[in-house]
Amino acid sequence: xxxxxxxxxxxxxxxxxxxxxxxxxxxxxxxxxxxxxxxxxxxxxxxxxxxxxxxxxxxxxxxxxxxxxxxxxxxxxxxxxxxxxxxxxxxxxxxxxxxxxxxxxxxxxxxxxxxxxxxxxxxxxxxxxxxxxxxxxxxxxxxxxxxxxxxxxxxxxxxxxxxxxxxxxxxxxx
Ligand code: COA
Numbered sequence: 001x002x003x004x005x006x007x008x009x010x011x012x013x014x015x016x017x018x019x020x021x022x023x024x025x026x027x028x029x030x031x032x033x034x035x036x037x038x039x040x041x042x043x044x045x046x047x048x049x050x051x052x053x054x055x056x057x058x059x060x061x062x063x064x065x066x067x068x069x070x071x072x073x074x075x076x077x078x079x080x081x082x083x084x085x086x087x088x089x090x091x092x093x094x095x096x097x098x099x100x101x102x103x104x105x106x107x108x109x110x111x112x113x114x115x116x117x118x119x120x121x122x123x124x125x126x127x128x129x130x131x132x133x134x135x136x137x138x139x140x141x142x143x144x145x146x147x148x149x150x151x152x153x154x155x156x157x158x159x160x161x162x163x164x165x166x167x168x169x170x171x172x173x174x
Contacts, residue, residue, distance in 0.1 A: 008127050018099040023050035023089050026066050027059040028165045032139035036104035039133045041077045048096045053086040073162040090125040105132045106140045
């Protein structure tokens with residue numbers, strides 16, 4: 001009866017047979033995001049990548065472009081679905097019948113924000129678990145805004161983003 005101690009009713013080991021959600025603005029997707037999505041796809045049979053509208057961030061790429069870029073960058077992975085969402089992440093997870101929210105933890109500096117978000121999400125929907133995965137160390141400092149800035153100033157971003165994103169950024173700033 002160990003599982004009864006948590007808010008979820010899954011028996012031991014069952015959670016990893018469920019769907020998971022990986023969410024972000026992905027403006028644009030980086031190798032760091034992709035690393036977390038790949039790790040999640042090795043754990044869960046179905047991973048829904050939720051591309052947040054994030055209008056407040058005034059993204060460089062439109063929602064449709066971001067979805068398309070995530071899709072074309074994840075074609076090598078099985079069990080991945082890419083969808084947009086607006087509103088609460090827990091509602092999106094529920095709508096997608098996902099029991100887990102996967103988040104990438106790059107550095108200690110991410111912790112405070114992620115901790116707050118995970119506990120708030122748990123407060124709203126106790127049955128949804130948050131799982132943190134660490135991307136490869138090489139990507140622990142990469143962020144979408146860094147990548148956008150380097151691309152804008154003509155720097156080399158090959159090591160930070162997959163080929164479709166590289167092409168899209170070159171197109172945007174050429
Ligand atoms: N590798 C590389 N970069 C990463 C990364 C990783 N593994 N994880 C995060 N980042 C970067 C992102 O690129 C982003 O960089 P930027 O600020 O330079 O663009 C930054 O870290 C923040 O990323 P993230 O925390 O994923 O923010 P986000 O804006 O992309 O997505 C949502 C956050 C959409 C998941 C979150 O705001 C959300 O859940 N929104 C829905 C509303 C909601 O439910 N609110 C209540 C929350 S308690």
